[in-house]
Amino acid sequence: MLKFLLAETASEGVLLIRLNRPEALNALNTELLGELADLLDAAAIDPQVRAVVITGSDRAFAAGADVREMAQLDAVGVLKDARVGHWARIAAFPKPLIAAVNGFALGGGCELVMHADIVVAGHSALFGQPEINLGIIPGAGGTQRLIRTVGKALASQMVMTGEPISAERARQAGLISEITEPELTLERALTLAQTLATKAPLALQQAKDVLARAQESHLGSGLAYERKAFCLLAATQDRNEGISAFLEKRTPTYKGR
Ligand code: CO8
Numbered sequence: 001m002l003k004f005l006l007a008e009t010a011s012e013g014v015l016l017i018r019l020n021r022p023e024a025l026n027a028l029n030t031e032l033l034g035e036l037a038d039l040l041d042a043a044a045i046d047p048q049v050r051a052v053v054i055t056g057s058d059r060a061f062a063a064g065a066d067v068r069e070m071a072q073l074d075a076v077g078v079l080k081d082a083r084v085g086h087w088a089r090i091a092a093f094p095k096p097l098i099a100a101v102n103g104f105a106l107g108g109g110c111e112l113v114m115h116a117d118i119v120v121a122g123h124s125a126l127f128g129q130p131e132i133n134l135g136i137i138p139g140a141g142g143t144q145r146l147i148r149t150v151g152k153a154l155a156s157q158m159v160m161t162g163e164p165i166s167a168e169r170a171r172q173a174g175l176i177s178e179i180t181e182p183e184l185t186l187e188r189a190l191t192l193a194q195t196l197a198t199k200a201p202l203a204l205q206q207a208k209d210v211l212a213r214a215q216e217s218h219l220g221s222g223l224a225y226e227r228k229a230f231c232l233l234a235a236t237q238d239r240n241e242g243i244s245a246f247l248e249k250r251t252p253t254y255k256g257r
Pocket of ligand 1: 134139
């Protein structure tokens, strides 16, 4: 039974997850993050799920970690924080994850956005790492992922001033992929997910894995990793199906094998 999330099958192969804690602008408390990690763990091994869309409300994707909950933690509490494990499971989700963002994506909310592979945002969305205003710094990968995504100057500006950036600035910087009218954000994300749900699942997983590796490694080792994944896919039925379908001018049927 989910307390802070809503989950539904939006279309064949597409799971839609909504953050549903409106009274706190979807602040990510430990329980919510645990529910999210559990859902993604289950989706990872469910062959019916080919892509996941995560969204919030019109007002907030997520306004960060739950500040009230954080106030209860001393240094030892932070060291033993269960959220670290939840974030690790979210980061390890192997299938395509698309974020549909409106309103605030702040602190842990912005960090959650950076766990998505593709991000669609309404033009009034705001992205920021305001932790400095609480006397802390981002703690769910925000500094490391942000600098690799938007570069040093903008990452430093966001982390050190705490000031949010607009959707347009976020798109220019590569933090998000597309901007839409706010009322069309979810629809666009679901359309992208439907497209992904028609692709070869194993190839998608390898693509995600190899793209993620690019953020972690030097070019040489990243290229070697890509080469291995490319060779691995040559052994799949879906690769033969994809190539045959192209040559035979028909739509491929992928089976995840
Ligand atoms: N945590 C808890 N409650 C929140 C949060 C939050 N992050 N954000 C908003 N709320 C609550 C408010 O307290 C308020 O509740 P109430 O009505 O009961 O007082 C309700 O949501 C509505 O918020 P506001 O009245 O403040 O709405 P406004 O429109 O005036 O302002 C803002 C919206 C600008 C988003 C404002 O709420 C705000 O600044 N929120 C805090 C943003 C923030 O500082 N986020 C960063 C948190 S720290 C973090 O994310 C670190 C992550 C580290 C993870 C480490 C894991 C290991």
